[in-house]
Amino acid sequence: MLRAAPVKYVARRLLQGVFVLWAAYTLSFLILFTLPGDAATVAAAGGGDASTVDPKLVEQLRHEYGLDQPLWLQYLHALGKALRGDFGSNPQTGQPALHEVTQVLPNTLGLAAAALVLAVVVGFLLAVASTFPRAAWLRQALGALPPLGAAVPVFWIGLLLLQWFSFHLRWFPSLGDEGFRSLVLPAVTLAVPTGAYIAQLLSRSLRLTLGRPYIEQVRAKGAGEARVHFAHALRNAVLPTLTMVGVLIGNLLAGTVVTETVFSRTGVGRLVVQAVGDRDLPVVQVVVVFAALVFVVSSLAVDLVYPLIDRRIVLGRAAATA
Amino acid sequence: MTSRTTARVAAFAAGAAALAFALAGCSGGSGSTNGAGSSAASKPVSGGNLTFAISSENGCIDPQQVGNNDDIAIARQTVASLTSQDPKTGEIKPWLASSWKVNADASSFTFTLRTGTTYADGTPIDAESVKENFAGIQALGAKATLGSTYLSGLKDVKVIDPQTVEIDFSKPSAQFLQATSTFTLGLVSNASTKLSVADRCAGKFAGSGPFTVKSFTPAQQAVLVKRDGYDWGPSTNSHTGEAYLDSVTFKVVPEASTLTGSLSSGQIDASADVQATDLPQFDGNGFWVRNRTNPGVVYNLYPNAKNPALADEKVRQAISKAIDRSAVTKLLTKWDKPAKSVLSSSTPYWSDQSSLLTQDVSGAKKLLEDDGWKLGSDGVREKGGKKLSFTLVYWQPTSDQLQLVQQELKAVGIELQLKQTTIADATATNDGTQALSWGNLTRADPDVVRTVFSARGTQNNNHRAAEAVDDVLDLQAATTDKAARQKLVDQAAKTLITEAWSIPVFQLSTTIAASDKVHDLKFEASSRLDFYDTWLSK
Numbered sequence: 001m002l003r004a005a006p007v008k009y010v011a012r013r014l015l016q017g018v019f020v021l022w023a024a025y026t027l028s029f030l031i032l033f034t035l036p037g038d039a040a041t042v043a044a045a046g047g048g049d050a051s052t053v054d055p056k057l058v059e060q061l062r063h064e065y066g067l068d069q070p071l072w073l074q075y076l077h078a079l080g081k082a083l084r085g086d087f088g089s090n091p092q093t094g095q096p097a098l099h100e101v102t103q104v105l106p107n108t109l110g111l112a113a114a115a116l117v118l119a120v121v122v123g124f125l126l127a128v129a130s131t132f133p134r135a136a137w138l139r140q141a142l143g144a145l146p147p148l149g150a151a152v153p154v155f156w157i158g159l160l161l162l163q164w165f166s167f168h169l170r171w172f173p174s175l176g177d178e179g180f181r182s183l184v185l186p187a188v189t190l191a192v193p194t195g196a197y198i199a200q201l202l203s204r205s206l207r208l209t210l211g212r213p214y215i216e217q218v219r220a221k222g223a224g225e226a227r228v229h230f231a232h233a234l235r236n237a238v239l240p241t242l243t244m245v246g247v248l249i250g251n252l253l254a255g256t257v258v259t260e261t262v263f264s265r266t267g268v269g270r271l272v273v274q275a276v277g278d279r280d281l282p283v284v285q286v287v288v289v290f291a292a293l294v295f296v297v298s299s300l301a302v303d304l305v306y307p308l309i310d311r312r313i314v315l316g317r318a319a320a321t322a
Numbered sequence: 323m324t325s326r327t328t329a330r331v332a333a334f335a336a337g338a339a340a341l342a343f344a345l346a347g348c349s350g351g352s353g354s355t356n357g358a359g360s361s362a363a364s365k366p367v368s369g370g371n372l373t374f375a376i377s378s379e380n381g382c383i384d385p386q387q388v389g390n391n392d393d394i395a396i397a398r399q400t401v402a403s404l405t406s407q408d409p410k411t412g413e414i415k416p417w418l419a420s421s422w423k424v425n426a427d428a429s430s431f432t433f434t435l436r437t438g439t440t441y442a443d444g445t446p447i448d449a450e451s452v453k454e455n456f457a458g459i460q461a462l463g464a465k466a467t468l469g470s471t472y473l474s475g476l477k478d479v480k481v482i483d484p485q486t487v488e489i490d491f492s493k494p495s496a497q498f499l500q501a502t503s504t505f506t507l508g509l510v511s512n513a514s515t516k517l518s519v520a521d522r523c524a525g526k527f528a529g530s531g532p533f534t535v536k537s538f539t540p541a542q543q544a545v546l547v548k549r550d551g552y553d554w555g556p557s558t559n560s561h562t563g564e565a566y567l568d569s570v571t572f573k574v575v576p577e578a579s580t581l582t583g584s585l586s587s588g589q590i591d592a593s594a595d596v597q598a599t600d601l602p603q604f605d606g607n608g609f610w611v612r613n614r615t616n617p618g619v620v621y622n623l624y625p626n627a628k629n630p631a632l633a634d635e636k637v638r639q640a641i642s643k644a645i646d647r648s649a650v651t652k653l654l655t656k657w658d659k660p661a662k663s664v665l666s667s668s669t670p671y672w673s674d675q676s677s678l679l680t681q682d683v684s685g686a687k688k689l690l691e692d693d694g695w696k697l698g699s700d701g702v703r704e705k706g707g708k709k710l711s712f713t714l715v716y717w718q719p720t721s722d723q724l725q726l727v728q729q730e731l732k733a734v735g736i737e738l739q740l741k742q743t744t745i746a747d748a749t750a751t752n753d754g755t756q757a758l759s760w761g762n763l764t765r766a767d768p769d770v771v772r773t774v775f776s777a778r779g780t781q782n783n784n785h786r787a788a789e790a791v792d793d794v795l796d797l798q799a800a801t802t803d804k805a806a807r808q809k810l811v812d813q814a815a816k817t818l819i820t821e822a823w824s825i826p827v828f829q830l831s832t833t834i835a836a837s838d839k840v841h842d843l844k845f846e847a848s849s850r851l852d853f854y855d856t857w858l859s860k
Contacts, residue, residue, distance in 0.1 A: 037746030044467060045389075045749045054780035055753070060464045093381040093540070094520030100381075100540070159579055167583040174584045175375075175573055177542070264575045266542040274541065278380070279746045 006304070013303070017296035024292035025082065025285060029075055032281050038067055039091040039279045065091050078285075087289075088282035090275075097282030101268060101290065107177050108267035111259065112252045114183055115190035119248075122191065123198025128229055130203045131210060143203060149196030154255055158189040158262035175264040186263040190255045194248055201241045209237040239310060246299035253291055366857040368566045372840065374853075375575045375584065375593040381540040382523035385505040386459050389467050391832075394505060395594065395851045396544045396572050400529035401508025404433055404452070406556035407500060407766055407847035409614075412670030414499050417556040418447055418509065418530065427800050428496035432488045439554050441511035443528035449487035451512050453479040456489070458515030459507070465519060471773060472501035494800030496807065497769030500670075504848065532565040532854045544572040546853075559855050560842070566857035585609075585835060591858075592836030592843055594851060598655045604835040613657035613833040616849040617669035617766040619774050620661040621720065623727075623825040624783040629757040631710060636693045638822030643686035644734045645727055647679060651828045653722045661826030664771055664815045668829075668849065671768040671811040678819045679826060686734040695735070703735035711737035712757040717748040723828065724760070754785050762830050766847045768811040769799055775818060784823045791817045 040061035044054065062068045066077070078088060087097045123146075130142040165185060166174040172185050209215065210233050218232050256269030268287055275283035306313045376392035385397035406417040419433040439447040456479050459469040475495055480488040491498065501507055514527035521527075525535035525544065532555065533546035548565040555562040573590060575581040582600040584590045586609075596604065605611045623641065625632040632638055647660035659667065662676040695703035695710055703710040716724065721742055728738045738758075743751070752759045761783075763774050772795040774781055777788040791814055798810035818824040832849045842855040 035747070037744070037748075037750030041749040042746045043465065045745050056780060057464050057467070057470075064464065089520070090381065093523040094518060095381070095524070095540075104541075155577075159577075162580060162583060166589070167587040170587060174580055174587070174589050175575055262577045262580055264542075264573065264577070264580060266539065270541060270576070274380075277744050277746065 010300070010304075013300050017293075017300065020296050021289055021292050024288050025079065026075075028285050028288040029078065029281065032276070032279060032284055033071060035276075035279065037279055038062070039065055039281070040067055042278050043092055078281075082285070082289075087286045090278075090280050090283055092278060092280065097280075097286045100283055101271065101286045104266045104271055105268055105290075107265060108253075108256050108260070108269060111177075111183065111186055111190060111256060111265065111267065112249075114187035115194060115252060115255075116249070118187055118191035119195035119198055119252075123195040123202060126195070126199035127202035127206055128234075130199070131206050132225060132229065146196040146199035146203065149192045150200060152192070154189060154193055154258045155262050157192050158185070158259060161185045161189055162262070177265040177267075182263075182265075186259045186265060189262070190252065190259045193255060194252055197244075197248065197251070198241055201244060202237060205240045206233060206237040209233045235309060239306070242302055242305065242309070245302045246295055249298050250291070250295055253294065366561070366566050366841065366855070367860060368564075368857070369568055370858040370860075371569045371571055372567050372592065372843075372853070372856060372858060373571045373573060373590045375573050375581050375590045375595065377574070377576055377578070377581065377595040379541050379544075379572075379574045383525045383535065383538055383544060384522040384527060385508045385529070386455075386469055386510070387462060387466055387519070387523065388505075391850075392574075392595070396546070398505040398508070398531075398846070398850050399533040399546055399570065399853050400525075400527075400531045400535060401505060401510065402439075402447075402530040402532075402554060402556075403504065403508045404435075404502040405499065406558045407503040408558050409845055409847040412617075412766060412847060414503060415557050417503070418554065419502070422499070424499060424802055426802065428494045428498070428802050429491045429800075430488065431490075431498060431502075432482070432486065433502075435485045435487070436554065437485060439530065440551075441509070441514075441528045441530050442534045442549060443511045443513065445511050445513070445528075446484075447509060447530055448484045449481040450484070451509065452487045453481055454512045454515045455507075455509050458510075462519070466506070468504070468506040472498065472504070472507060494796075496799050496802055497767045497772075500765075500767035500769075503766075505850065533570065536569065541574055543574060546570045546572070555854060558846075559844075559852070561855060565854050567853060570853050570856075585837070588837065592834060592840050594832050594834050596833065596835045598833075601655055601833060601835060608838050609835060610838060610840075611657075611833060611835050612843075612845075613655065613831050614845040614849045615659060615666050615668040616762070616764045616830040616832060617666055617672075617847065618764040618770045618830075619664060619762050619824075620666045620826045620829045621718075621723075621760070621762045622661065622664065622827055623714070624759045624761070625823065625825065626754070626757050626759070627784050627786040628754065629712075631708065632712075632757055634693065635821055636689045637695070637710070638825070639820075640686040640689045640693075640734060641731060641736060642679070642819075642822045642825045643682040643689070644730050644736065645825070645827060646681040646730055647827055649730075650723045650726050653726060654828065655831070655833060657833065658831050659829050661828050664775075664818050664824045664826055665768060665811075666829040669766060669768060669770070671808055673808070673812050673815070675812075675815055675819055678816065681730075683734060690735060697735050701732065701735060702737045709737065710735060711739065713739040713741060714758045714760055715741045715743060715748050715751045715756060716760040717743055717745045718760065720760070727827065759783060764830065764848060768807070771795060771811070771814055771818070772799055775814075775823060786823065791821075791823075 040058050043061050044057045066074060089096050090100055126142060126146060130139055133139050162174050162185065165171050173182050176182050215228060215233060218228055256267055257273055260267040260270040272284060272287040376395060378392050380390050380393055382388055383393055383396045385401045388394050388397045402418050404417060404419040405414045407414055418435060418439055420436040422431060422433045424431050435449060441447060456473060459466050459473060475491045475493045477492045478490045482488055509530045511528040517526060525538040532549055532552045534549050536545040536547045538544045547569045548567060553563050575584060578597045581593055582596055585593055601611055625638045627633050651658050651660040662674050663672060665672045690703055695705045698704045724740055728740055731738045763770050773779060774783055776795045777786040777792045794810055794814045798807050801807040801810060834843055836843055839859045841857050844852045844855055846852045
C-alpha cells in the first residue's frame with residue numbers, strides 16, 4: 001500500500017519535524033525570557049514570605065545559574081547541550097530536568113491514553129447513536145450532548161465527578177495516582193471534551209455521508225441500518241475526524257494541566273505549570289519539546305494511515321480526485 | 323451477536339454514559355459527614371498513619387534550604403535543633419543543647435550538648451557535627467535564604483570538646499539564640515552536609531528529629547516514619563520518647579475544593595491549607611479547627627523612600643490613617659486579628675501599639691489637604707500636576723483585603739492600583755522602583771524587624787538612607803538583657819509606625835483543620851506544625 005513515493009515523503013516530513021522541534025525549543029526559550037523575573041529571583045524569594053529580596057543574593061544566584069551571561073550565549077550553550085540530550089537542571093532542586101519530566105511522564109501518558117480510548121469509544125458511540133434512532137427527539141437529544149460536553153469547563157466536570165463519586169459515594173479516591181481506581185475519574189474528566197469533540201465531528205460527517213447517493217444504493221439493496229452505518233458509511237465519515245487527531249492529542253495534553261491539578265496527580269501538565277511559575281527554563285523546555293515531538297509523530301502517523309483507509313489518497317502528491 | 327444488536331448495545335452504552343454525566347451534574351450538595359464525634363482526649367496511644375494535605379510543594383524538603391510553609395511542615399519533623407522555643411512564653415529552652423552561655427554583647431555563644439543523641443545514620447550528634455552543619459549552610463550560600471540571615475556575620479565555630487561548641491560572630495547577633503531553635507539550623511549528619519543540593523532536596527539526608535524521610539515524590543507526597551530510639555524530645559513538648567505516630571503522609575493537593583472535600587470525606591486527616599471560606603464547616607461536626615497567629619512582621623505596606631510623594635511623611639501617615647484594620651481583618655477567618663504593631667502579637671517582645679493605628683479618615687484628609695494635595699475632579703488628589711496614585715504589585719493571596727484597603731484609600735483621595743501576579747513576577751518588579759510593596763515575614767524573634775526594615779540590612783524594604791531608628795535596631799540586636807531589649811524594640815516599632823515607614827494591616831495566621839480522631843497536632847513557637855506529640859484515636 002505504501003508505494004515508492006512515501007520514502008521521500010517521510011524523509012521530508014521528518015525534516016520538517018526537526019524544524020518544528022527546533023522552533024518549539026527556541027520559542028519557549030525566548031518566551032520565558034520575556035516574562036518578568038527569573039529562577040534567581042524565585043530562589044531568592046524562597047517561596048517564603050519575604051516581600052523584598054536581597055539584590056546581592058539575586059546577583060549571586062544569577063551568576064550560579066549562568067543567567068548573568070548574554071542571552072545569545074545562554075541560548076547557544078543550552079541548545080548545544082540539549083542536542084546532546086542534556087537540557088540542564090531544575091535550578092531550585094538541582095535535579096536534571098529530563099529526569100524530572102520522565103519521572104512523571106508515565107502518569108500523564110497513562111491518563112491521556114485512558115482518556116483517549118474512552119473519548120474515542122464514547123465519541124464514536126454518541127456519533128452513531130445520534131444518527132441511528134428512528135425517533136427524531138431521541139436523535140436530537142443525543143445530538144445535543146456533544147456540544148454540551150465541549151462547552152463545560154474541564155475543572156467543573158472534575159469537581160462534579162469528585163463531589164459525587166468520591167466525596168459522596170466514596171467509590172473512587174479523590175487524590176493521587178496509585179492504582180486503577182485513582183485513574184477512573186481523571187480519565188473520564190479528561191475524556192469529556194475530547195469525546196465531545198470527536199462526536200461532534202463524526203456525527204456531522206456521518207450525517208453528510210448518510211445523505212450521499214451511494215448510501216441510497218446500499219439501502220435500496222436492502223441493507224439494514226447497522227450494515228449501512230458500520231460497513232459503508234463510517235469508513236468514509238471517519239476521515240475528517242482522523243485529520244484532527246494531532247489537534248485532539250494536543251488538547252488532551254493541555255487538558256492534563258487542569259485534570260492533574262483537580263485530582264492532585266503528578267504529571268507533565270502540573271509540572272509545567274509549576275515550572276513556568278518558577279521560571280524553571282530546563283523543565284519547561286523538555287515539556288515543550290516533548291509536546292512538539294508528540295504532535296509531529298502523531299500527525300505523521302495519521303498521514304501514513306490515510307491511504308490505508310481511503311485508497312484514493314496517495315502520499316506526497318497533490319490531492320487525487322475520485 | 324448480529325450487527326444489529328451490536329448497534330443497539332452501542333447506542334445503549336452511549337445513552338448510559340450520557341445519563342451518568344447528567345446524574346453527576348445533578349449533585350451539588352456537599353457530603354459533609356460526622357466524624358468520630360466527641361474525642362476522649364486522654365492518654366495518647368501509639369501507632370497509625372496520619373494523612374496531612376498541603377497545597378504546594380516546591381521539590382525540596384531539606385530543612386536547611388526550605389522557605390515555603392508547606393515544605394517546612396515536612397522538613398521540620400526530620401530534624402532536632404540545638405534549642406527549642408516555648409510557644410507560650412517565647413523562651414528558649416534546651417533541646418540538643420542542655421545549656422548555653424551568651425557573652426555580654428551577644429557575639430559569642432557556647433553550647434553544651436547533651437549526650438547519647440544520634441543522627442538517623444547512627445553517628446553521634448557532637449560539637450564537630452555542629453561545626454560541619456554551619457559550614458554546610460554557609461556552603462549552600464544563596465540557596466539557604468533563611469540560614470544566611472541567621473548566620474550573617476558568623477566568624478568562627480570552635481570545637482572546645484566533643485560536647486562543647488563555641489560560635490563567634492564578628493558583630494552582635496542576639497537573634498542567633500532563637501535561630502538555633504528553628505528548622506533552618508536543625509542538624510543533619512556530617513555525611514549529609516556534604517551531599518549535593520539535589521540529594522539534600524530529595525530528602526536523602528540523615529536528620530536528628532523524631533521522624534525520618536521514608537519516601538519523597540516531588541509535588542505528590544512525602545512519607546515520614548518515626549525514628550526508633552528517639553528520646554531527646556524538648557521540654558516544650560508533652561513527652562520525650564519516640565513519636566506516637568508510626569508515619570505521617572503528606573499529600574500535595576493543589577485544588578482548594580478537592581482539599582476541602584477530601585478532608586470532609588475522611589480521605590485526609592488534617593490540613594493547614596483549608597481556605598478561610600471553607601473553615602466553618604470543620605468547626606465542629608467531627609472536626610476541630612485551631613488557629614495561631616504567625617510571629618514576626620505583620621502584613622504591612624512598605625512605602626518606598628525614593629518615591630517623591632511617599633518620601634513625604636504626611637502622605638505616608640495619611641495612608642496609615644485611612645485604613646480600618648478591623649474591617650480588613652473581618653474578611654479573614656474569625657480567629658484573625660488586626661495588626662497592633664509592626665510585630666504580631668505572638669512574637670516575643672511584642673507590645674500593643676494599636677493606639678497609633680486607629681482609623682482617622684478626617685485626620686488623613688486634613689493631613690493631605692494641609693500638605694497641598696487638592697482633590698481632583700476624579701476624586702484623586704493632586705499636587706503640582708502629580709496625581710496621588712500608586713501601584714502595588716503583590717503575589718500573596720490577600721486580594722480581598724487589599725481591595726478593601728484600596729477602597730479606604732479612595733475615600734481620602736488616594737488611588738491604589740492593585741496587580742496580583744506570581745512570586746517571580748512580583749519579586750522582579752519590586753526591585754526598588756515601585757512606590758509601595760506588601761508583605762510579612764514569619765519569625766519568632768523581634769530581630770525580624772531589623773531584617774525587614776534596617777536601612778543597613780540587605781532587604782531595606784523602604785529603600786531608606788540610615789536614620790536614628792537603624793541605630794535602635796542595631797542596638798536591640800546587641801542587647802541580651804530582656805527589659806533593655808524590650809525598650810529598644812518598642813522604641814523601634816513606635817518610630818516605624820509614627821513615621822509610617824511601616825503601615826501594618828493584619829496579622830498572618832495559620833489554621834489547622836483536622837478530624838476528631840487527630841489529637842495534639844501542635845504549633846511550635848514560629849507557628850510551624852509539630853507532629854511529635856500527635857496521636858490518633860483508634
